[in-house]
Amino acid sequence: MAKNHNGAVGTYILIVLILGVVTYMEFAIVEYPQAWLGQTMTLVVLAALSVLKFLLVVMFFMHLKGDDRMYSGFFSSGMVIALATFIAMTAMFILPRTMAYGEARARAESIEGGGAAHGEAHVPPEVEELITTDGRSRSAAERADVPAPTDRSVPIEAPQAANDASTYEVEGAAGPAQTPTPAGAEQAAGAGVAGEETAAEAAAEGGAGATPETEAEGELQAEPEAAEAEETAADDAEEVGAGEAAADWDRALGAQVYNANCVGCHQAAGQGIPGAFPPLAGHAADVYAAGGQEYLPQVLLFGLTGAIQVEGMTYNGFMPAWAQLSDDEIANVLNHVIAELGDAPSGFVPFTADDVAAHRDDGLAAGDVHSIRAELGLD
Amino acid sequence: MSSAADVAAHTHPLTQDQPGLPGSRGAITAHGWRSTRLPDVKLLMWVFLASDCMMFGALIGTYLAYHNRSLVPPYPIDVFDIPLTTVSSFVLLVSSFLMVLALHSLRIDDIPRFRLWTFGVALFGSIFLGFQVYEFVHFVNAGLSIHHSLFGTTFFILTGTHGIHVAVGVLWLLGFLVQSYVRPTSSKDAVYLEIAGLYWHFVDIVWIVIFTVVYLVEFV
Numbered sequence: 268m269a270k271n272h273n274g275a276v277g278t279y280i281l282i283v284l285i286l287g288v289v290t291y292m293e294f295a296i297v298e299y300p301q302a303w304l305g306q307t308m309t310l311v312v313l314a315a316l317s318v319l320k321f322l323l324v325v326m327f328f329m330h331l332k333g334d335d336r337m338y339s340g341f342f343s344s345g346m347v348i349a350l351a352t353f354i355a356m357t358a359m360f361i362l363p364r365t366m367a368y369g370e371a372r373a374r375a376e377s378i379e380g381g382g383a384a385h386g387e388a389h390v391p392p393e394v395e396e397l398i399t400t401d402g403r404s405r406s407a408a409e410r411a412d413v414p415a416p417t418d419r420s421v422p423i424e425a426p427q428a429a430n431d432a433s434t435y436e437v438e439g440a441a442g443p444a445q446t447p448t449p450a451g452a453e454q455a456a457g458a459g460v461a462g463e464e465t466a467a468e469a470a471a472e473g474g475a476g477a478t479p480e481t482e483a484e485g486e487l488q489a490e491p492e493a494a495e496a497e498e499t500a501a502d503d504a505e506e507v508g509a510g511e512a513a514a515d516w517d518r519a520l521g522a523q524v525y526n527a528n529c530v531g532c533h534q535a536a537g538q539g540i541p542g543a544f545p546p547l548a549g550h551a552a553d554v555y556a557a558g559g560q561e562y563l564p565q566v567l568l569f570g571l572t573g574a575i576q577v578e579g580m581t582y583n584g585f586m587p588a589w590a591q592l593s594d595d596e597i598a599n600v601l602n603h604v605i606a607e608l609g610d611a612p613s614g615f616v617p618f619t620a621d622d623v624a625a626h627r628d629d630g631l632a633a634g635d636v637h638s639i640r641a642e643l644g645l646d
Numbered sequence: 647m648s649s650a651a652d653v654a655a656h657t658h659p660l661t662q663d664q665p666g667l668p669g670s671r672g673a674i675t676a677h678g679w680r681s682t683r684l685p686d687v688k689l690l691m692w693v694f695l696a697s698d699c700m701m702f703g704a705l706i707g708t709y710l711a712y713h714n715r716s717l718v719p720p721y722p723i724d725v726f727d728i729p730l731t732t733v734s735s736f737v738l739l740v741s742s743f744l745m746v747l748a749l750h751s752l753r754i755d756d757i758p759r760f761r762l763w764t765f766g767v768a769l770f771g772s773i774f775l776g777f778q779v780y781e782f783v784h785f786v787n788a789g790l791s792i793h794h795s796l797f798g799t800t801f802f803i804l805t806g807t808h809g810i811h812v813a814v815g816v817l818w819l820l821g822f823l824v825q826s827y828v829r830p831t832s833s834k835d836a837v838y839l840e841i842a843g844l845y846w847h848f849v850d851i852v853w854i855v856i857f858t859v860v861y862l863v864e865f866v
């Protein structure tokens with residue numbers, strides 16, 4: 268009998284030593300990463316060691332090994348249900364979101380990366396679908412039932428193109444530069460009068476036309492001179508009263524700020540994630556049209572918390588404050604969200620850095636912004 | 647073994663799981679046969695542990711479902727301290743080891759050692775709780791409270807629930823210890839210490855899972 272007991276104690280000592288060694292191995296694997304193991308294998312090894320410890324304790328410390336099978340039966344039934352719940356949650360909740368989030372994040376980073384991303388940040392259709400559908404594999408017909416994301420989404424190329432800092436000036440500039448006409452400025456004024464072309468195009472033509480250089484130099488110099496010409500063109504347009512002031516902001520900056528900070532939640536085309544993150548495409552324009560000229564900068568500066576209704580769906584989440592962004596960045600990302608991701612409402616006057624700066628010292632809490640929103644009567 | 651022959655004659659073979667334990671209340675009581683031929687308290691404890699499994703499964707699942715969804719720092723990787731958590735995991739493992747020693751001592755009526763090991767379990771359980779309190783205070787100082795972010799909410803609810811389990815276990819074992827001074831305790835009471843031990847080991851295996859799934863995987 269005594270020998271039997273000593274044997275039992277010997278087993279306990281052996282088990283606790285194994286448990287200690289295994290715990291140290293887990294610690295070592297994480298603390299001193301093994302490059303040759305690879306991330307997936309590291310996870311597999313950690314899971315296996317964890318299961319080993321689990322089984323050792325259950326079998327030898329809890330004596331389930333050799334004990335009545337009814338105990339094992341009850342316990343494993345609980346384990347099975349717990350595991351099934353766990354796996355179901357993983358399948359439904361974690362995998363799609365992680366993948367969509369990862370893709371969106373990767374895109375944002377590649378775009379944020381600057382020059383290298385120009386033209387290379389093309390998103391393959393399957394990835395785009397993953398983002399817009401939140402990773403759930405739904406048929407096209409089913410997707411059509413979901414109103415907000417599909418109806419409002421704009422082609423993914425739009426923010427891509429706008430992100431290229433030189434795209435819209437250069438495209439406008441390159442044309443006239445090849446066939447230089449000294450009457451560029453007159454053309455710009457003429458365009459304003461005609462009211463057919465946007466101020467940006469007119470400005471770009473004017474800028475390029477005024478500097479009939481070689482193509483390369485034209486690209487370099489187009490920007491500042493375009494800005495000057497833009498002013499004149501805008502003035503002209505204003506005088507005539509027919510101009511549509513839809514281009515008076517830094518589109519490249521707006522897209523860059525959006526892709527770096529907002530896509531993670533509100534998604535690439537501003538369609539949001541139904542039930543989790545509200546759509547911006549279209550909705551921001553509605554807010555603007557409803558008199559949100561003061562409210563919109565406040566959301567960015569102070570955040571927003573509390574239940575809101577967007578397109579028939581309730582969102583009770585939390586929008587963080589983005590006060591760390593500059594006035595210029597906030598103004599341009601607002602313009603991007605309103606007029607690029609959605610259609611600019613009539614009478615839309617792009618935000619300027621001054622519009623944002625005027626609210627920076629409002630000292631609101633996220634809940635106060637919610638009250639301001641309620642006064643707009645959107646919900 | 648022969649000393650238990652009279653018991654064995656009336657006992658289902660499966661209940662003879664603990665050799666040389668006349669105190670095992672496996673099958674026969676003054677009230678006759680039980681349909682399960684098993685001690686009710688032990689069976690109930692296993693059923694409870696099965697249900698507790700589901701609860702922790704749901705809590706860990708929730709933690710993972712909201713993993714990487716927090717909008718504001720601090721994020722797990724900013725605040726977790728793996729060496730510290732490894733030490734506290736060791737502490738809990740050792741307490742589990744002392745638990746089996748305590749049960750073993752009680753079964754052979756070695757009361758002084760039973761008291762020593764039981765006190766050891768409660769002590770190591772308290773040390774683990776101390777680590778957890780330290781960790782919680784550190785996290786709160788780092789700006790992570792239970793209502794701060796999804797990470798804060800799910801993390802504190804999961805580890806807090808586990809911590810409450812540990813605290814209940816410590817109190818239970820201390821109660822056992824006090825009782826051994828108040829009234830005679832012998833191997834006949836082993837089944838009650840055994841279910842306390844089952845509970846304690848279960849708390850240990852839950853931590854084994856949390857340690858890997860919540861803490862270690864974060865750094866892979």
